[in-house]
Amino acid sequence: MLQGEVETDVCVIGAGYTGLSSALFLLENGFRVTVLEAAKVGFGASGRNGGQIVNSYSRDIDVIERSVGPQQAQLLGQMAFEGGRIIRERVAKYQIQCDLKDGGVFAALNSKHMGHLESQKRLWERYGHTQLELLDERRIREVVACENYVGGLLDMSGGHIHPLNLALGEAAAVESLGGTIYEQSAAVRIERGANPVVHTAQGKVKAKFIIVAGNAYLGNLVPELAAKSMPCGTQVITTAPLGDELAETLLPQDFCVEDCNYLLDYYRLTSDKRLIFGGGVVYGARDPANIEAIIRPKMLKAFPQLKDVKIDYAWTGNFLLTLSRLPQVGRIGDNIYYSQGCSGHGVTYTHLAGKVLAEALRGQAERFDAFADLPHYPFPGGQLLRTPFAAMGAWYYGLRDKLGF
Numbered sequence: 069m070l071q072g073e074v075e076t077d078v079c080v081i082g083a084g085y086t087g088l089s090s091a092l093f094l095l096e097n098g099f100r101v102t103v104l105e106a107a108k109v110g111f112g113a114s115g116r117n118g119g120q121i122v123n124s125y126s127r128d129i130d131v132i133e134r135s136v137g138p139q140q141a142q143l144l145g146q147m148a149f150e151g152g153r154i155i156r157e158r159v160a161k162y163q164i165q166c167d168l169k170d171g172g173v174f175a176a177l178n179s180k181h182m183g184h185l186e187s188q189k190r191l192w193e194r195y196g197h198t199q200l201e202l203l204d205e206r207r208i209r210e211v212v213a214c215e216n217y218v219g220g221l222l223d224m225s226g227g228h229i230h231p232l233n234l235a236l237g238e239a240a241a242v243e244s245l246g247g248t249i250y251e252q253s254a255a256v257r258i259e260r261g262a263n264p265v266v267h268t269a270q271g272k273v274k275a276k277f278i279i280v281a282g283n284a285y286l287g288n289l290v291p292e293l294a295a296k297s298m299p300c301g302t303q304v305i306t307t308a309p310l311g312d313e314l315a316e317t318l319l320p321q322d323f324c325v326e327d328c329n330y331l332l333d334y335y336r337l338t339s340d341k342r343l344i345f346g347g348g349v350v351y352g353a354r355d356p357a358n359i360e361a362i363i364r365p366k367m368l369k370a371f372p373q374l375k376d377v378k379i380d381y382a383w384t385g386n387f388l389l390t391l392s393r394l395p396q397v398g399r400i401g402d403n404i405y406y407s408q409g410c411s412g413h414g415v416t417y418t419h420l421a422g423k424v425l426a427e428a429l430r431g432q433a434e435r436f437d438a439f440a441d442l443p444h445y446p447f448p449g450g451q452l453l454r455t456p457f458a459a460m461g462a463w464y465y466g467l468r469d470k471l472g473f
């Protein structure tokens with residue numbers, strides 16, 4: 069816990085992937101870095117997520133191409149596959165033990181999904197991303213024992229990790245480079261100005277720059293960020309160990325899988341051969357009373373063969389949604405930088421964000437500006453009504469998922 073006064077070059081608020089990735093890139097470039105974490109390293113989404121390394125953004129590059137100019141779209145498109153590479157570089161360089169596995173499958177539940185995956189492959193190939201294979205109905209059965217899929221897309225540069233171990237390994241790397249992480253040290257106030265100061269309950273950090281990386285757990289620390297984003301909860305369950313034989317029947321190549329629904333299901337095996345299965349969203353980030361009752365039926369719909377398997381763990385975590393589902397990135401004044409709101413698929417983007425923020429602090433802001441110039445709008449209804457409005461939107465998309473269009 070931070071007590072007293074500290075002076076540093078960069079004060080990072082939040083020790084999730086965004087904060088840790090920023091800290092690592094900055095330390096590697098000679099900055100002094102102090103990280104403040106309200107709870108513990110990886111307490112937020114970064115320590116609780118499904119562990120799926122998914123390329124691109126929560127809205128794909130075709131949507132970006134339609135909403136921004138060609139030069140900005142080109143830059144963002146080129147960056148869409150960098151986060152996964154950064155994770156692999158980090159794991160190799162700092163010897164992080166996080167059960168990294170290659171291979172992620174997008175599974176199609178109907179022919180419309182399949183058409184979407186065919187265009188996604190063409191789109192990604194246009195940006196030089198080629199480790200992709202379309203799977204027909206026979207081929208997808210070879211990689212996942214679920215009868216509901218009509219096909220899929222295999223991305224060999226996708227994959228999965230143990231999320232908390234990745235965050236802990238990155239935190240250890242930060243400390244090995246001389247960075248300091250104060251846990252149980254929430255930033256409670258930012259004194260803005262030419263020499264900003266971040267206050268905690270029992271201390272303060274004087275810095276040249278501040279990076280705000282609190283994402284869905286930030287609350288109202290930076291009020292201008294809150295209106296254009298909304299914390300949402302999503303839940304995960306983990307089975308008892310399945311044993312090698314059953315695990316290999318379900319996912320013979322140990323790929324992770326997510327389906328193509330708007331409210332999607334996603335799952336993978338853990339290193340001790342449990343199935344970790346996530347799905348569903350709670351708008352407004354309330355904690356559901358019985359997570360197993362919500363998620364287990366989804367798991368059994370995909371894998372009825374698991375009906376007698378016990379659920380050992382269940383948890384919820386918050387991610388941050390924006391209206392466009394694209395990340396909210398920018399600068400307040402000259403010295404407060406932020407990146408948040410990647411709206412679901414954040415494991416890869418947050419690692420890229422750290423690099424892009426560090427580049428901006430070093431004076432190379434071209435890639436940062438490509439993100440910062442993305443338009444963002446407040447949720448309709450303001451803070452009071454944004455939750456029911458977004459839930460209504462999700463209900464509509466959920467219905468479309470059920471009806472298969």
Ligand SMILES: Cc1cc2nc3c(=O)[nH]c(=O)nc-3n(C[C@H](O)[C@H](O)[C@H](O)COP(=O)(O)OP(=O)(O)OC[C@H]3O[C@@H](n4cnc5c(N)ncnc54)[C@H](O)[C@@H]3O)c2cc1C
Pocket residue numbers: 081082083084085086087104105106107108109110111112113114115116117118119120121122253254255256281282283284285286287289302303304334346384385386387407408410411412413414415416418
């Ligand atoms: C259950 C779940 C499953 C998911 N599954 C996947 C998946 O499989 N694949 C994928 O790509 N994405 C997934 N995501 C999304 C992904 O995990 C997130 O996008 C990503 O981890 C966000 O990282 P972050 O560092 O920006 O935020 P977080 O990891 O939430 O970190 C923010 C940190 O800031 C701290 N903090 C907040 N306010 C303050 C303050 N005032 N002072 C100090 N510290 C503060 C918090 O305590 C927290 O530790 C999932 C998310 C959840 C919740």
